Amino acid sequence: MTQTISNPTPKDYKSEVKPTWCPGCGDFGVLNAAYRGLASMKLDPDRTVVVSGIGCSSRFPHFMKTFGFHSVHGRALPVAQGLKMARPDLTVFAVGGDGDMFSIGAGHLIHAALRNIDITVLVMDNEIYGLTKGQTSPTSPYGHVTKSTPYGLMASQFNPIATALSLNVSFVARGYSAKPKELAALIEQGIQHKGFSFIHALSPCPTFHHTFDAWDTSVTPIPADHNVRDKAQAVLLAMETERQFVGVFFREERETMDQAAYQLAQQAKPFAIEHYIKRYA
Amino acid sequence: MVNEVTIRIGGESGEGTVSGGDILALAAARWGYHVYTFRTFPAEILGGPCMFQVRISNQPVKSMGDYADVLICLNKEAYDRNISELRHGGVLIYDPSDFTPEAGDYIAYAIPFNWIARKEIQLFQTKNMVMLGAISGLFGPPQESILQVVHSKFSKSRKANATLLEKNVLALEAAKKFVNEKLSKRDPYLLGPVEKAERVVLNGNQAIVAGALMAKCRFFAGYPITPASDIMETMAKELPLVGGTFLQAEDEIAALAAVLGASFGGVRAMTATSGPGFSLMTELIGLSSMAELPAVIIDAQRAGPSTGMPTKMEQSDLSFALYASHGDTPRMIVAPASVADCYTLMITAFNMAERYQMPVLFLTDQALTARVESVESSVFVPAELQERVRPGADGSNGASEKELMSVASAAHGYARYAYTSTGISPMTAPGFGAPSYVATGLEHDEFGHPDYEPEDHTAMMHKRFRKLDTAAEELPTPQRYGDEQATIGIIGWGSTEGTIQEAVDRARAKGYKVASLHPKILSPLPDRTIRDFIGSVQKVIVPECNYSGQLANLLGAKYGLQAIRVNKFGGIPFTAGEILRAIEEVS
Numbered sequence: 001m002t003q004t005i006s007n008p009t010p011k012d013y014k015s016e017v018k019p020t021w022c023p024g025c026g027d028f029g030v031l032n033a034a035y036r037g038l039a040s041m042k043l044d045p046d047r048t049v050v051v052s053g054i055g056c057s058s059r060f061p062h063f064m065k066t067f068g069f070h071s072v073h074g075r076a077l078p079v080a081q082g083l084k085m086a087r088p089d090l091t092v093f094a095v096g097g098d099g100d101m102f103s104i105g106a107g108h109l110i111h112a113a114l115r116n117i118d119i120t121v122l123v124m125d126n127e128i129y130g131l132t133k134g135q136t137s138p139t140s141p142y143g144h145v146t147k148s149t150p151y152g153l154m155a156s157q158f159n160p161i162a163t164a165l166s167l168n169v170s171f172v173a174r175g176y177s178a179k180p181k182e183l184a185a186l187i188e189q190g191i192q193h194k195g196f197s198f199i200h201a202l203s204p205c206p207t208f209h210h211t212f213d214a215w216d217t218s219v220t221p222i223p224a225d226h227n228v229r230d231k232a233q234a235v236l237l238a239m240e241t242e243r244q245f246v247g248v249f250f251r252e253e254r255e256t257m258d259q260a261a262y263q264l265a266q267q268a269k270p271f272a273i274e275h276y277i278k279r280y281a
Numbered sequence: 282m283v284n285e286v287t288i289r290i291g292g293e294s295g296e297g298t299v300s301g302g303d304i305l306a307l308a309a310a311r312w313g314y315h316v317y318t319f320r321t322f323p324a325e326i327l328g329g330p331c332m333f334q335v336r337i338s339n340q341p342v343k344s345m346g347d348y349a350d351v352l353i354c355l356n357k358e359a360y361d362r363n364i365s366e367l368r369h370g371g372v373l374i375y376d377p378s379d380f381t382p383e384a385g386d387y388i389a390y391a392i393p394f395n396w397i398a399r400k401e402i403q404l405f406q407t408k409n410m411v412m413l414g415a416i417s418g419l420f421g422p423p424q425e426s427i428l429q430v431v432h433s434k435f436s437k438s439r440k441a442n443a444t445l446l447e448k449n450v451l452a453l454e455a456a457k458k459f460v461n462e463k464l465s466k467r468d469p470y471l472l473g474p475v476e477k478a479e480r481v482v483l484n485g486n487q488a489i490v491a492g493a494l495m496a497k498c499r500f501f502a503g504y505p506i507t508p509a510s511d512i513m514e515t516m517a518k519e520l521p522l523v524g525g526t527f528l529q530a531e532d533e534i535a536a537l538a539a540v541l542g543a544s545f546g547g548v549r550a551m552t553a554t555s556g557p558g559f560s561l562m563t564e565l566i567g568l569s570s571m572a573e574l575p576a577v578i579i580d581a582q583r584a585g586p587s588t589g590m591p592t593k594m595e596q597s598d599l600s601f602a603l604y605a606s607h608g609d610t611p612r613m614i615v616a617p618a619s620v621a622d623c624y625t626l627m628i629t630a631f632n633m634a635e636r637y638q639m640p641v642l643f644l645t646d647q648a649l650t651a652r653v654e655s656v657e658s659s660v661f662v663p664a665e666l667q668e669r670v671r672p673g674a675d676g677s678n679g680a681s682e683k684e685l686m687s688v689a690s691a692a693h694g695y696a697r698y699a700y701t702s703t704g705i706s707p708m709t710a711p712g713f714g715a716p717s718y719v720a721t722g723l724e725h726d727e728f729g730h731p732d733y734e735p736e737d738h739t740a741m742m743h744k745r746f747r748k749l750d751t752a753a754e755e756l757p758t759p760q761r762y763g764d765e766q767a768t769i770g771i772i773g774w775g776s777t778e779g780t781i782q783e784a785v786d787r788a789r790a791k792g793y794k795v796a797s798l799h800p801k802i803l804s805p806l807p808d809r810t811i812r813d814f815i816g817s818v819q820k821v822i823v824p825e826c827n828y829s830g831q832l833a834n835l836l837g838a839k840y841g842l843q844a845i846r847v848n849k850f851g852g853i854p855f856t857a858g859e860i861l862r863a864i865e866e867v868s
Contacts, residue, residue, distance in 0.1 A: 017730055047712045051542070054722075061719045062731060067711040068719030069545050072568050075538040078502075078530065082539025085526045086500040087546035090711055111531040261526040268524035273495045277661040280481035 004042035010035035026203030029177030037187030057124035074105030113167035126205035134208035161238035170195035222247030285338035289349035291359030297409025302333030319345035322592035343779030347858035407452035414456025421472030492627025499525035502539035533558035537565035547710025553579035567606035575634035593852025594648035597827035618778030704747030763796035770818035784860035
């Protein structure tokens with residue numbers, strides 16, 4: 001059902017609004033990957049909606065020349081799901097940060113995964129709250145010292161990939177903002193995948209939590225022989241701490257809620273109140 | 282003989298108290314009578330004391346009735362709980378094997394419901410049919426009307442079988458026979474034959490769903506909550522049949538967020554909740570207002586605060602509905618007063634949401650959700666639907682040149698949030714070849730781009746609130762009820778309208794000069810109509826089922842009105858007699 005346009009370039013997806021991000025922000029790489037991925041798919045910008053919550057990365061829709069919905073903190077996923085359920089003909093692409101998706105909106109992630117509604121979610125993870133200037137986030141490492149954890153973080157680090165796998169997410173991948181070409185390919189695969197696609201994008205914050213050097217070292221491509229249908233192996237890869245694997249961890253095609261609902265609605269008849277009200281006569 | 286009777290059945294939930302009452306109301310309505318029901322729900326999931334009251338009259342019924350004319354007690358506890366609600370000189374019906382009532386100012390009929398069901402029919406489940414047979418024999422409606430309803434209920438039930446149906450018929454007949462042979466009628470209540478009428482019998486929530494479907498609502502998201510769940514359940518069943526979709530959300534925040542997503546997609550969408558869920562939705566009410574996305578939100582009010590009393594009636598969410606959300610947030614509020622309103626005002630609510638691009642809060646309440654009324658079929662007719670304002674086909678702004686105040690030129694897109702004299706800006710949805718935009722909760726310029734400039738925020742605030750002024754000009758105003766020369770005025774809101782009007786009628790019959798006004802759109806308020814009404818009377822009573830007098834507070838703040846507040850907050854609606862007493866007291 002994906003609608004395409006002829007021969008677009010990444011620039012065709014770029015709006016005239018200038019990003020507000022700090023120089024060197026990982027989100028620039030993710031944004032470029034998105035332009036590239038959408039162009040490669042020739043997605044019709046008028047049939048594509050980028051939905052976000054609140055945070056540095058959630059400014060994303062303003063920088064894209066598609067339809068956009070910049071909602072409130074943590075709510076990108078329910079907005080995106082409502083849109084896709086009501087308009088299954090559209091491509092719905094939800095974006096946000098680790099605070100948005102794993103903290104205030106974490107509850108929504110569980111149910112989006114279980115419903116397997118055909119949307120793609122891209123989480124830009126910098127392990128810190130950037131927009132509010134440097135507090136700890138669910139993906140901050142244990143012991144991490146931030147403005148809100150002056151004595152060190154006393155909570156475990158959230159594992160996005162392992163969580164997504166445990167939730168039966170039907171497409172699970174990780175990319176890195178410093179590798180936009182590979183990330184663009186993941187975005188393309190995620191959007192093409194019929195079902196709920198989860199892409200974890202490592203996207204460093206140069207201002208409050210500089211992880212470029214560490215991630216340049218730890219980021220490792222998923223072994224070429226990994227079977228994307230092998231969930232147990234995917235979990236093992238996700239649980240590794242020394243290396244951060246990038247690529248597709250898991251993929252599985254199964255029924256999506258939006259298509260099931262769309263099929264149900266195919267037998268619909270026009271509504272006539274005169275007929276409907278007779279049940280109460 | 283009086284051609285009106287209010288019958289209350291008290292018993293144990295699950296033993297047919299409510300289903301028996303339902304059948305009685307339906308049978309009376311099918312026979313040609315007006316009906317109006319009131320019921321309580323037990324706190325228990327299964328069992329627990331409950332009661333069902335139906336007022337049956339050959340005249341239109343406006344309230345549940347002050348007292349029961351007939352009280353049927355299916356056990357001792359029902360007697361203890363309800364005997365104080367029986368009119369002096371009314372009828373008490375009981376089974377002597379359950380208890381012996383104390384002597385009192387009532388006519389008592391002893392009917393062995395248990396014995397007839399257990400011994401004569403040999404099936405205890407038929408006890409409610411025995412009760413209906415007795416009611417039919419003593420007061421009406423005729424047995425055929427009851428049988429008709431029983432037959433149609435059986436045809437829809439999976440548990441039904443021929444033997445059970447036959448036993449039910451036998452139970453009806455046995456009770457009638459008992460009444461005819463063993464009792465001598467000493468009361469004045471007898472429902473005589475009436476003309477048949479084209480009416481339907483349904484409750485508030487059922488009418489809400491009919492209205493929403495008529496208004497082309499094609500997406501619903503919600504979360505289970507008493508007393509709004511049956512709206513969700515019915516939408517889940519009906520939406521696919523008309524080409525719509527449904528989502529049971531993980532919480533009310535997600536429910537309204539999903540509704541806004543669907544609305545952004547150009548699909549008319551709503552959610553339904555009660556106080557606790559409404560509390561969760563507030564951040565999205567702000568977003569709906571700021572991003573100017575149409576949404577209809579039903580709040581089936583129940584007694585609060587917090588979890589409160591989920592199965593009890595209260596009108597205590599008005600203040601919250603007026604102000605829910607941080608910041609200055611324009612929204613609209615509609616409050617239906619009757620089952621008919623639940624249909625017609627649902628359509629109005631959707632039209633308001635679509636035209637003025639903001640959240641419309643629909644404040645029903647627990648009593649109205651479950652209240653069954655007979656309504657003229659002519660109420661349920663197609664209605665004209667408002668469409669969203671769209672940009673012109675030539676890429677120009679959809680607003681006329683006269684309406685357009687200013688639009689800056691832009692490199693791309695269109696002025697989604699253009700400043701217009703009405704405040705209403707053109708709106709597109711994805712996928713129809715129309716220009717794109719970003720809906721945002723950030724303050725923005727006319728093109729939807731983030732913008733924190735003082736003059737732009739000021740202009741945008743003006744624009745968003747201007748829509749309320751436009752709406753106030755365009756929306757219908759409430760009609761005054763009662764005496765044109767009234768000295769006492771009553772202003773009410775929500776499901777109490779019928780009760781207030783009945784009190785006005787009764788007071789006028791006693792010689793009091795009274796009139797009432799019942800605004801059904803509470804934001805924006807019809808300023809002129811209310812000011813005129815207040816100015817035309819000497820005293821204004823504001824009866825509300827809440828503690829703090831939420832409408833009275835609003836009228837005080839807006840119009841300087843020093844209202845005489847009459848507040849009831851026990852979880853049970855007003856009776857007309859209570860309002861009448863208030864009128865008499867201030868006179």
